[in-house]
Amino acid sequence: MIYKISPTPSLGKRGGICKNALFFVLLLLLSVFSAGTAHAANNPAPAEYRPTEEAQICLGCHGDKGMVATLKNGEKLSLYVDDRILRDSVHGSFNCSTCHAGFSADKHPQRTFQSRGSYKAAASAVCIGCHTFKKGIHNIMLKGLKQAVCVDCHGAHSVKKASDSDSCRGCHTYSLSITFGNGETAHFRIDPEEIQESVHSKLRCYDCHFGFSQEEHPIRSFKSKRDLTIIASEGCRRCHFDKYTKTLEGIHYDILSRGNLSAPVCVDCHGSHSISSGRREKVLSARRCQRCHEDIYGVYAKSVHGSALLSEHNQDVPVCADCHKAHDLADPHTVDFRNKTPEMCGNCHANEELMTKYGLSTSVLESYLEDFHGVTVTFYKRQKEAVRHIAVCTDCHGIHDITKVKGPNATVLKSNLLTRCRKCHPGASENFPDTWISHYDPTFKRAPLVYAVTLIYKVFIPFMIIGLVLQILLHIWRYAVNR
Amino acid sequence: MSGKDRHGEGKFKRFGPYRIIEHQANVVVFAVLVITGLSQRYHAASWAQWLVMTLGGIDMVRFIHRSTGLVFSLFLIQHIAVAAYGLIFKKWGPSMIINKKDFSDAIDNLRYYFGITDRPARCDRYDYKQKFEYWGVTVGGVLMVITGLTLWFPTEIFSLLPMLPGQIIPAAKVAHTNEAMLAFLVIAIWHIYNSIFSPEVFPLDTSIFTGWISEERMIHEHPLEYERLTGEKLEGGHEAETKGLTDD
Numbered sequence: 001m002i003y004k005i006s007p008t009p010s011l012g013k014r015g016g017i018c019k020n021a022l023f024f025v026l027l028l029l030l031s032v033f034s035a036g037t038a039h040a041a042n043n044p045a046p047a048e049y050r051p052t053e054e055a056q057i058c059l060g061c062h063g064d065k066g067m068v069a070t071l072k073n074g075e076k077l078s079l080y081v082d083d084r085i086l087r088d089s090v091h092g093s094f095n096c097s098t099c100h101a102g103f104s105a106d107k108h109p110q111r112t113f114q115s116r117g118s119y120k121a122a123a124s125a126v127c128i129g130c131h132t133f134k135k136g137i138h139n140i141m142l143k144g145l146k147q148a149v150c151v152d153c154h155g156a157h158s159v160k161k162a163s164d165s166d167s168c169r170g171c172h173t174y175s176l177s178i179t180f181g182n183g184e185t186a187h188f189r190i191d192p193e194e195i196q197e198s199v200h201s202k203l204r205c206y207d208c209h210f211g212f213s214q215e216e217h218p219i220r221s222f223k224s225k226r227d228l229t230i231i232a233s234e235g236c237r238r239c240h241f242d243k244y245t246k247t248l249e250g251i252h253y254d255i256l257s258r259g260n261l262s263a264p265v266c267v268d269c270h271g272s273h274s275i276s277s278g279r280r281e282k283v284l285s286a287r288r289c290q291r292c293h294e295d296i297y298g299v300y301a302k303s304v305h306g307s308a309l310l311s312e313h314n315q316d317v318p319v320c321a322d323c324h325k326a327h328d329l330a331d332p333h334t335v336d337f338r339n340k341t342p343e344m345c346g347n348c349h350a351n352e353e354l355m356t357k358y359g360l361s362t363s364v365l366e367s368y369l370e371d372f373h374g375v376t377v378t379f380y381k382r383q384k385e386a387v388r389h390i391a392v393c394t395d396c397h398g399i400h401d402i403t404k405v406k407g408p409n410a411t412v413l414k415s416n417l418l419t420r421c422r423k424c425h426p427g428a429s430e431n432f433p434d435t436w437i438s439h440y441d442p443t444f445k446r447a448p449l450v451y452a453v454t455l456i457y458k459v460f461i462p463f464m465i466i467g468l469v470l471q472i473l474l475h476i477w478r479y480a481v482n483r
Numbered sequence: 484m485s486g487k488d489r490h491g492e493g494k495f496k497r498f499g500p501y502r503i504i505e506h507q508a509n510v511v512v513f514a515v516l517v518i519t520g521l522s523q524r525y526h527a528a529s530w531a532q533w534l535v536m537t538l539g540g541i542d543m544v545r546f547i548h549r550s551t552g553l554v555f556s557l558f559l560i561q562h563i564a565v566a567a568y569g570l571i572f573k574k575w576g577p578s579m580i581i582n583k584k585d586f587s588d589a590i591d592n593l594r595y596y597f598g599i600t601d602r603p604a605r606c607d608r609y610d611y612k613q614k615f616e617y618w619g620v621t622v623g624g625v626l627m628v629i630t631g632l633t634l635w636f637p638t639e640i641f642s643l644l645p646m647l648p649g650q651i652i653p654a655a656k657v658a659h660t661n662e663a664m665l666a667f668l669v670i671a672i673w674h675i676y677n678s679i680f681s682p683e684v685f686p687l688d689t690s691i692f693t694g695w696i697s698e699e700r701m702i703h704e705h706p707l708e709y710e711r712l713t714g715e716k717l718e719g720g721h722e723a724e725t726k727g728l729t730d731d
Contacts, residue, residue: 369527372634372656375523375526375541376541378526378527379526379532379535379536379540379541380541382532382536383536383540383541385540388542425637425638426638427638427639427642428638428641429638429641429642429645431641431645431647431648431649432637432638432641432649433649434648434649434650435637435649435650435651435652435653436649436653437649437650437653442650442653447650447653447654448650449648449650449651449654450650450653450654450657452654453654453657453658453661454657454661457657457658457661457662457664457665460665461661461664461665461668464665464668464669465668465669465672468669468672468673469672471673472672472673472676474593474596474597475596475681476682477596478595478596478598479682479683481598
């Protein structure tokens with residue numbers, strides 16, 4: 001379609017002498033206006049736009065929406081050029097051949113491209129013919145990228161201002177490489193799909209990468225790739241301050257601050273661009289810890305909790321973070337951690353609703369806390385200076401290797417008991433583990449002696465006290481009567 | 484209420500300094516054991532937690548409880564030894580031995596309380612109530628010492644008596660706490676009533692502090708002993724016991 005220009009109504013009313021002069025003034029104005037695309041977009045003036053003669057000829061074919069070329073790899077490439085895009089473009093007054101060198105009104109060489117990518121690269125290469133950058137972000141791009149990809153950010157015929165997100169992706173969707181102080185190299189390639197699926201899909205790059213913007217791209221140097229990861233993690237605290245504060249109390253931060261840089265930081269567990277919620281999926285949560293704690297994960301996977309998680313996909317069982325916590329994970333070797341164990345296990349095992357599902361008793365916590373060890377631990381939690389190790393749940397049931405108390409694996413528990421008792425009670429004899437009559441109330445069948453003694457006192461104490469009180473009352477009554 | 488002061492001229496020696504000191508020492512030991520023991524039994528109560536923390540933690544409370552228990556054990560052993568020595572070498576009579584008369588006295592007193600008879604039982608040096616308490620404390624004390632030591636040395640008990648089943652430890656715990664509760668209640672209700680709030684002694688039975696008991700109380704509470712000591716017959720004494728006290 002050929003673009004036709006009709007004279008403006010005002011022009012028509014004017015006299016003939018001024019016609020030519022006015023036309024040139026308007027042409028001048030047009031070029032000024034089209035330089036500011038925003039202005040042109042807000043005030044459409046189709047009548048004032050006039051593609052060059054050459055463009056009109058090109059648009060004769062390329063104005064057809066159905067015009068498509070098939071590239072060597074089978075990709076389709078639309079050859080349609082929207083004249084409205086040209087109209088809003090800063091290059092709107094250019095001849096097509098200015099950029100598409102080799103083409104003109106009468107020359108149209110046949111060219112083929114491998115893919116859209118290679119076509120884009122070839123098209124972008126044209127831009128740097130005029131736009132040479134001595135400094136700034138574009139200079140870095142030209143140095144860092146093997147191929148110029150101007151069109152990714154600025155578009156082709158639109159030649160628009162780059163948008164926020166596009167301006168980073170322009171380079172970083174390509175495999176940029178960086179060399180660290182220690183000689184390591186890393187490739188920065190951002191997968192836009194990965195970002196789309198992350199919980200941060202709505203954030204802009206600068207929200208995390210502060211200091212950077214469309215205009216600013218400070219050059220930073222890092223000693224190592226690990227250094228960069230650790231420093232990048234600092235960005236999380238701007239929004240997740242509560243979690244960040246918690247990590248300051250955690251053992252991982254403690255290890256890190258003592259110089260061990262392999263201690264995990266935010267992105268090690270949560271990912272960076274693929275960032276996801278930590279707890280949404282329990283298996284994934286456990287596998288995060290597995291990366292470093294492979295041996296423990298192996299033991300856990302075989303335990304009653306781990307096997308239910310992995311084979312039945314049970315979401316009730318605890319994963320690492322349920323006991324150790326996610327951010328403020330404490331050193332599990334401390335007395336403090338031990339003493340919190342009953343409370344920790346009790347979170348689930350004293351939960352009536354949860355335990356009924358599995359036919360487990362909720363009296364386990366109460367019966368432990370009422371026992372000698374439980375009383376001691378409860379007080380030790382309040383006493384800061386207590387250092388003695390007192391048997392808690394894990395001492396009998398195991399830690400990561402917890403098994404069912406009934407069934408084929410229960411023997412492991414039973415045979416381990418004496419060894420565990422002897423840790424604190426060195427002289428314990430074979431029948432010593434029997435001193436613990438399990439977590440249940442003594443019954444005639446299970447513990448006849450304890451049952452009998454309990455029963456005797458249950459009868460004897462009220463009998464005695466009621467008898468004595470009656471005696472006292474009778475005595476007072478007799479005394480009053482005599483008086 | 485008691486006419487003791489008005490009949491001040493007639494006093495009888497009831498306890499020597501040995502028994503007085505023994506009683507007072509036992510009061511202190513018993514109080515410490517009850518306080519440290521109950522705060523372990525009711526560990527979840529706020530007062531118990533306050534007490535334990537104030538005393539310096541659970542280990543300190545247990546240390547105090549066990550040391551005091553040891554002192555109590557020594558008191559008990561010496562008491563039994565001295566009592567046995569006294570009985571064997573006839574230093575004193577078997578005044579604390581329970582006999583048939585104690586049972587008939589108890590029944591007689593109940594009849595008297597209900598108004599079936601008009602005179603209470605005539606008792607000797609220790610009446611059946613006092614014997615009940617004495618034997619309660621002694622037998623209960625032995626039980627407390629045995630169960631207490633069992634709980635203190637849970638592994639040693641099995642080296643000593645390997646035939647014992649494991650459940651003797653929880654059984655000992657049940658016995659120890661319940662026996663303690665029983666002893667505490669008997670002392671708090673029965674002993675405190677009989678030595679403080681009973682109209683016959685109110686505001687305080689001072690005999691265990693001074694060692695002396697009034698003639699009037701002797702005639703009233705221990706007529707048989709009175710007759711034995713004075714050689715007098717208290718045939719009309721019963722009148723004084725039942726009516727004279729209030730009318731006189």
